[in-house]
Amino acid sequence: MRLTSIFATALAVIGITAASAAETPVTFTKDVAPILEARCQICHRAGQIAPMSLMTYQEARPWARSIRQKVLAREMPPWFIDKNIGVQHFSNDVSLTDQEIATIVQWVDAGAPEGNPSDMPPPRQFADGQAWQIGNPDLIVTLSKDVVVKAKGPDWWPDILVDPGLTEDRYIQAVQIIPTKGRPVIHHIRTSIVEPEAGTRHSGQLDGNVALEVGEQGVFLNEYAIGKGGDVFREGSGRLIKAGTKINFQFHLHSSGTETPINVALGLKLYPKQYVPHHVITSLTVGVNDIDIRPHETNVRSDGYMPLIKPARLLSFQPHMHNRGKAECLEAIYPNGKTEMLSCAHFLFNWHLNYVYADDAAPLLPAGTILHSIMWHDNSAENKFNPDPDAQITWGERTIDEMGSAWLSYYYMSDEDFSKELAARKAKERTLASTR
Ligand code: HEC
Incomplete structure (x- = not known):
């Protein structure tokens, strides 16, 4: 299979839509702001991970060319599934439709006009991101001490192993990660399960916020990225977490100009003791x-x-x-x-x-x-x-x-x-x- 051909087709299709629908004037307030609200502002607003805010016309206007390029290349919002091949229905799809991309492209190509200020949709209200969407967890795992992200420095990918103190095997029904401190510098977090048998391979001490040795990253559990809620497993299904299992947190941290301590809470909803999901x-x-x-x-x-x-x-x-x-x-x-x-x-x-x-x-x-x-x-x-x-x-x-x-x-x-x-x-x- 030729890789280049798959991705080239996607862009060609969008290009045609953009060119042929150019009759109605597209404005920021009427057409573009609703898309930014729905798909971009979750990250592109003050205090979040994205480099600039896209809340108002004044904020978005200087980025018009860059926005055009990023949405056309399907680099923003971050969702890279090929639209022309395979399964197309995902429960966590955040991508733009071809029509939304065409709208943004037309807007930029028309000189990025503001339009009528009264067309501006009411501002979207954002939750503070600290709520458990999976319901109250039965087990919450946090870092025993904060990790400090320096004011300036290259992106950093530390691994931190934590012992949640599980004394018996349990099945997980739902899982969610919430950054409890320093959210703006947390690009994403992956957690994984390091089973007791795997534990013999590591040499660092546990939970002293020690970087792990090679081979200690365990089996993928879940992930935090902005805008993502929890993972609730399908009715009647669950994941086993064995007694003695440790949780590895892998961070992608990004300096923001201010020294920032971070911490995080991993919440697990567990099935009742002794219960084995179907x-x-x-x-x-x-x-x-x-x-x-x-x-x-x-x-x-x-x-x-x-x-x-x-x-x-x-x-x-x-x-x-x-x-x-x-x-x-x-x-x-x-x-x-x-x-x-x-x-x-x-x-x-x-x-x-x-x-x-x-x-x-x-x-x-x-x-x-x-x-x-x-x-x-x-x-x-x-x-x-x-x-x-x-x-x-x-x-x-x-x-x-x-x-x-x-x-x-x-x-x-x-x-x-x-x-x-x-x-x-x-x-x-x-x-x-x-x-x-
Ligand atoms: C999940 C968070 C997230 C969402 C949603 C998101 N962005 Fe971004 N965006 C980022 C981050 C973080 C960067 C910095 C570069 C990177 O990490 O890829 C970025 C970079 C960009 C850039 C490049 C900025 C530069 O420095 O050149 C543009 C343009 C952009 N985003 C536009 C958009 C638009 C338009 C949308 C919605 C259609 C969107 N983004 C949705 C997080 C996001």
Whole structure:
């Protein structure tokens, strides 16, 4: 498959829409402000992670060209799923429609006019982001002491391991991360589960805010990024957290000009003791641990494979690479030999996005399906995140090494449950088709 062709088509389609609909005058107050409110201001306002506020015409006007470029390239808002391939329904989709992009482009191309101030929509009210959307957690895990982000410095990716003191195995029903201090410097947070067996490999002391040794990042649990609420697992499903498990917090921190202490609360809602959910969710990576990228190479492909031993429901897809990551796809190779591309996404190192399939679109995969992840790396100077295009790059856990994998969450089902889910899906599709 040709990578460039997939992404080129997306832009061409948008370009045509933008050109042909240019008759009605587009203004900031009437047409653009509602889009910024809905899709941008969550990050682009005072005290948030984005570099500038986009709340008013005066604030947005100087950025018009840059906004045009970023939305057309689908770099903003951060959501990099290829719109022309695979599943298109996600429960956490924040992307703009082609029509919204066309509107912004027309506005900029018309000289970014303000329009009638009375057309301006009422300002959007933002919650302070400190509320538990999953309900009151049964367990809250925080850092024993604040981490201090210096006033000035390069972006920083510390790992901090915390022992939540779990004395028995439990199943997680919902999970959410809330930054409790220093939100403006927290670009994102990933948590992972480090099971007791894995604990023997690390050498640092626990919870003294010690950076972890290689190999201690555990299994992906969840993620905080601005605008994201909690993850509530589907009815009857949950994730196991074993007694003695530690939580690894991986931060992406970004200096803001003022020394800022940060802290965070990870909230877990647990199923009752002894309760085992009908579907137990697994999260793991499908990828490679062997990468060899020569200097200045632009399109280095690697492939990972994992067979599903039972019928499964795939819940989410998260590309994982480092600085030189470029794009990633996930394909299903069915037992009958047919293949289907489930998802493709661009990759920008700044953003670690987890694409959560909507309930009515989550792939239902028969036993014997092979999940196939395809990763592309770009070690050229064209890649703005590349710290050194002259370097020969191999696989490793440090940010300066590379990785290539898909973090996937799924659960296995009995043959009976699978047939039922498939039948329900087909019935729904028939209903949808007949109402069109
Ligand atoms: C999830 C938070 C988030 C959302 C939502 C978001 N942005 Fe951004 N934006 C950022 C961050 C952070 C940056 C800084 C660069 C980076 O990290 O990619 C940025 C950078 C930009 C830039 C480049 C600024 C520069 O310095 O050149 C533009 C333009 C932009 N955003 C426009 C938008 C628009 C328009 C929207 C909505 C359609 C939007 N953004 C939605 C977080 C966000």
